[in-house]
Amino acid sequence: MDYFNFREKHLFAEDCSVAELAKQYGTPLYIYSRATLERHWHAFDSAVAEHPHLICYAVKANANLAVLNLLARMGSGFDIVSGGELARVVAAGGDPAKVVFSGVGKTAAEMKMALELGIYCFNVESLAELEQLNDVAAGLSTMAPVSLRINPDVDAGTHPYISTGLKENKFGIAMNDAEAAFTRAMELPYLQVKGVDCHIGSQLTELRPFLDAMDRVLALIDRLGDKGIDIHHLDVGGGLGVTYDDETPPMPNVYASALMEKLQGRDLQLIFEPGRAIAANAGIFVTQVLYLKENAGKNFAIVDGAMNDLIRPALYGAWQKIIPVRQYRSAPKVYDVVGPVCETGDFLGKSRELSIRKGDLLAVRSSGAYGFVMSSNYNTRPRAAEVMVDASSHYVVREREKLPQLWQGEHLLP
Ligand code: LLP
Numbered sequence: 001m002d003y004f005n006f007r008e009k010h011l012f013a014e015d016c017s018v019a020e021l022a023k024q025y026g027t028p029l030y031i032y033s034r035a036t037l038e039r040h041w042h043a044f045d046s047a048v049a050e051h052p053h054l055i056c057y058a059v060k061a062n063a064n065l066a067v068l069n070l071l072a073r074m075g076s077g078f079d080i081v082s083g084g085e086l087a088r089v090v091a092a093g094g095d096p097a098k099v100v101f102s103g104v105g106k107t108a109a110e111m112k113m114a115l116e117l118g119i120y121c122f123n124v125e126s127l128a129e130l131e132q133l134n135d136v137a138a139g140l141s142t143m144a145p146v147s148l149r150i151n152p153d154v155d156a157g158t159h160p161y162i163s164t165g166l167k168e169n170k171f172g173i174a175m176n177d178a179e180a181a182f183t184r185a186m187e188l189p190y191l192q193v194k195g196v197d198c199h200i201g202s203q204l205t206e207l208r209p210f211l212d213a214m215d216r217v218l219a220l221i222d223r224l225g226d227k228g229i230d231i232h233h234l235d236v237g238g239g240l241g242v243t244y245d246d247e248t249p250p251m252p253n254v255y256a257s258a259l260m261e262k263l264q265g266r267d268l269q270l271i272f273e274p275g276r277a278i279a280a281n282a283g284i285f286v287t288q289v290l291y292l293k294e295n296a297g298k299n300f301a302i303v304d305g306a307m308n309d310l311i312r313p314a315l316y317g318a319w320q321k322i323i324p325v326r327q328y329r330s331a332p333k334v335y336d337v338v339g340p341v342c343e344t345g346d347f348l349g350k351s352r353e354l355s356i357r358k359g360d361l362l363a364v365r366s367s368g369a370y371g372f373v374m375s376s377n378y379n380t381r382p383r384a385a386e387v388m389v390d391a392s393s394h395y396v397v398r399e400r401e402k403l404p405q406l407w408q409g410e411h412l413l414p
Pocket residue numbers: 058061079102103162199201202203237238239240273274275276277312316369370
């Protein structure tokens with residue numbers, strides 16, 4: 001559930017009129033709802049209740065400092081995939097001791113930074129990375145806490161670009177190699193084996209793949225136990241889907257209860273890395289209709305937001321709901337909603353039935369995750385502003401970029 005609702009015929013973000021926000025801050029504009037973010041985080045946290053757990057919000061979904069700061073204030077941990085994300089967490093007041101570091105390509109410098117800051121755990125994805133981490137930790141005369149990311153080879157049934165748990169993906173260590181990898185990790189003197197980790201994909205709308213992965217990972221933990229390798233925590237990754245259209249993903253409490261049932265009688269701390277489930281429906285992307293035009297019988301709504309602002313439709317063919325910020329009764333037409341970028345792939349939505357006029361505002365729903373973070377300056381377009389509403393208050397949490405910032409750091413030849 002989120003806090004973007006119509007009052008009369010006007011869309012509100014909590015108690016703020018979206019049209020008023022667009023007027024004040026301009027478009028294209030990202031708007032986030034504090035109450036929604038907090039609600040979603042609590043849904044995870046309370047679902048696991050008394051069981052030892054850590055909710056490590058996946059920073060990649062929405063890395064705005066204000067978002068991270070709100071979650072940090074609630075006691076959230078963070079799942080990061082780069083030194084940059086770690087620096088953001090620290091800048092936002094997050095606790096490094098609640099950070100897990102995922103990703104297949106951590107550099108030695110990133111490992112050093114994370115060790116110096118004292119993160120909770122490295123989610124290691126290969127034998128080569130184990131050796132490197134051991135070397136970096138040795139150089140600092142410290143122990144690196146590690147969990148090995150195991151690829152359980154389950155089909156998450158999601159888009160191939162965001163499915164990560166099949167054995168042919170680049171992620172994790174194959175299940176067949178897992179025991180040998182743990183044995184090696186135990187031998188390396190500067191590593192401290194803490195956990196097992198898996199993440200099978202994103203936007204999963206069914207429980208089955210999560211439960212299958214869990215069964216395989218628990219069986220591995222048992223085999224490791226037989227070898228005297230004790231596992232302290234199980235990190236189940238992120239991946240819980242959200243409703244973009246008519247999907248009905250399990251609610252966090254249903255998901256968490258199903259996992260907890262399998263953990264009965266085990267003394268394992270549970271770590272979640274949710275990104276989308278917390279942030280997606282806590283944000284909208286607001287854009288203004290610049291022109292309506294018809295080409296060969298097809299209607300186009302040309303808007304001021306584009307693929308550089310919100311790339312999910314262009315990149316994955318992702319469908320996100322597009323609604324007018326003000327509702328009219330006039331007869332709708334079917335439009336492709338497209339941006340000003342010079343590419344045919346630049347669309348926010350295709351074949352959408354809309355009652356709109358030039359100058360109207362449209363809201364692209366579910367844009368709080370993988371929205372702004374994936375934006376670029378393609379076509380030398382400044383990136384949009386981001387605003388957070390909190391009941392009837394609103395704050396700029398990132399200013400709209402100004403043109404000179406776009407070529408800052410570029411140099412002419414002498
Ligand atoms: N943990 C790991 C190791 C991950 O790779 C990811 C996402 C997450 C957690 C968070 O997953 P979530 O709960 O958000 O599903 N850009 C794509 C999504 C890419 C997800 C990559 N990994 C999109 O716009 O759909």
